[in-house]
Amino acid sequence: MSNPTVGIIGSGISGICAAIQVKEKLGITAKIFEAASEMGGTWSQNTYPGCACDIDSHIYSYSFALNPMWTQKYSGGSEIKEYVQGVAKKFGVYDDIQYNTTVISATWSEELRQWKLDWIQNNQPIQTSYYDYLFSALGSLRIPRIPEIFKSFQGTIVHTGAWDSSIDFTDKKVAVIGSGSSAIQVIPHLVKSVASLESYQRSSAWVLDRNQFTFPSWVKTMFLYVPFILYLYRFYSYLGWEYLYFLFGYPDSKASKFMTQSIKSRMIKRLEAKGRGDLVPLLIPDYVVGCKRVAPSENYLEALCDEKVYINRSPIREIIGRTIVTEDGRSSEFDVLCLATGFNVSGFLGNLRVTGRDNVCLNDLWSTEYSKTYKSVGIHGFPNFFLLGGPASLLGNNSVIFMFEQQVKLAVRSMAYAQKNNFIAMEPTVEAQDQFSDQLRRDFKGTSWESGCNNWYKNERGEISALWSGPSCAFFWKLHNTNFDKDYIHYSP
Numbered sequence: 001m002s003n004p005t006v007g008i009i010g011s012g013i014s015g016i017c018a019a020i021q022v023k024e025k026l027g028i029t030a031k032i033f034e035a036a037s038e039m040g041g042t043w044s045q046n047t048y049p050g051c052a053c054d055i056d057s058h059i060y061s062y063s064f065a066l067n068p069m070w071t072q073k074y075s076g077g078s079e080i081k082e083y084v085q086g087v088a089k090k091f092g093v094y095d096d097i098q099y100n101t102t103v104i105s106a107t108w109s110e111e112l113r114q115w116k117l118d119w120i121q122n123n124q125p126i127q128t129s130y131y132d133y134l135f136s137a138l139g140s141l142r143i144p145r146i147p148e149i150f151k152s153f154q155g156t157i158v159h160t161g162a163w164d165s166s167i168d169f170t171d172k173k174v175a176v177i178g179s180g181s182s183a184i185q186v187i188p189h190l191v192k193s194v195a196s197l198e199s200y201q202r203s204s205a206w207v208l209d210r211n212q213f214t215f216p217s218w219v220k221t222m223f224l225y226v227p228f229i230l231y232l233y234r235f236y237s238y239l240g241w242e243y244l245y246f247l248f249g250y251p252d253s254k255a256s257k258f259m260t261q262s263i264k265s266r267m268i269k270r271l272e273a274k275g276r277g278d279l280v281p282l283l284i285p286d287y288v289v290g291c292k293r294v295a296p297s298e299n300y301l302e303a304l305c306d307e308k309v310y311i312n313r314s315p316i317r318e319i320i321g322r323t324i325v326t327e328d329g330r331s332s333e334f335d336v337l338c339l340a341t342g343f344n345v346s347g348f349l350g351n352l353r354v355t356g357r358d359n360v361c362l363n364d365l366w367s368t369e370y371s372k373t374y375k376s377v378g379i380h381g382f383p384n385f386f387l388l389g390g391p392a393s394l395l396g397n398n399s400v401i402f403m404f405e406q407q408v409k410l411a412v413r414s415m416a417y418a419q420k421n422n423f424i425a426m427e428p429t430v431e432a433q434d435q436f437s438d439q440l441r442r443d444f445k446g447t448s449w450e451s452g453c454n455n456w457y458k459n460e461r462g463e464i465s466a467l468w469s470g471p472s473c474a475f476f477w478k479l480h481n482t483n484f485d486k487d488y489i490h491y492s493p
Contacts, residue, residue: 012041015137068223178340248290290448374428
């Protein structure tokens, strides 16, 4: 195939990574479609107070664009967005983004052997364009999950994934729904100004000490002028987070049990230091560490100890006007309802309809069946289609950017293989896809993620679909060792 065309849906971290590598490795300038008015993906969409990464800054970055100037160990959302935008400009892909453009359908044309994209820009009539290769870089954490029961609330409603900075929380009665990462980050900021705050939690969270710190100027200067030290620091950080897999993956091990007891003791100590030992039964989880994503915070537990805060663990029965009624009979009226209820991970395609060979719609297929992929990147029946940040690629213990890079490398290598062998299209065989997906599901057995709690890693049928089942280094090895002759169907011109 000479001079193939590439379309990328999404200009978040994975989409920018794909655009850069396609340009650097293959000399192809991709067209990037972005629904928002600016690039950045997750870090453009999530702007709630306290929004920050829960992974070390120096590993939450591209390996080909290290940043010696990170200000803190855990960077805030705005700093991460600025970093991604800077990388896009540095590598010349910033101007390849078409903003305010929603791709509504992607359809494989068997006649043309191309992907047909139908898209709308600024509410104008539908337009169409064609591409030889298509990257889906939508990201799994993009569509706010809003349970139906909360839609009847008659006060002000805001979701952490679609924050409205114009809302004034001063002296307001506020309800926060959820106990995941966004709730852990936003609650300490809301408590400072509200009249009262009620935290509704189906389950509590394991909370680590964040140990946040600011990098001194001399350290940043050293990282800048002695890159080898920066690489060593990054590798050291990577190994530390990678080790967590062996604690989460083997919850019955002595090391995992020791870690659990250590975290538990530390949480109890923090609560008792604030004179709130009475909260220990409410806030110490009853599930193994790692079953839900572990969140670092230096002020969440302390915020819940504030006299203005009430923790409600009883299920919500109904909402009447601005009043929330729980199963234990408690009724509370609120001015603002803050939903920290996460995202529709399994339905991340949203309103984008992806249709492959034989008129098979991916949305419909995955709504009834397990989301099978080939090494998290390819899908049988969807030629020249690369999925980034979708099923089987997310992590509970390390930097997802590492995973994105491995996915993009596999996609670029398959494109290069097709060009070298004059194939117009490629797709995984059903056998290779089944083998990968079946092994993935087997590998989850006995891990913390399948230990019984509810988490966002699972789909509506209770199957773990979002996560990779092993350490990230195993993901690298799995994708690196790909047999393009055996595991793919090849289409000649």
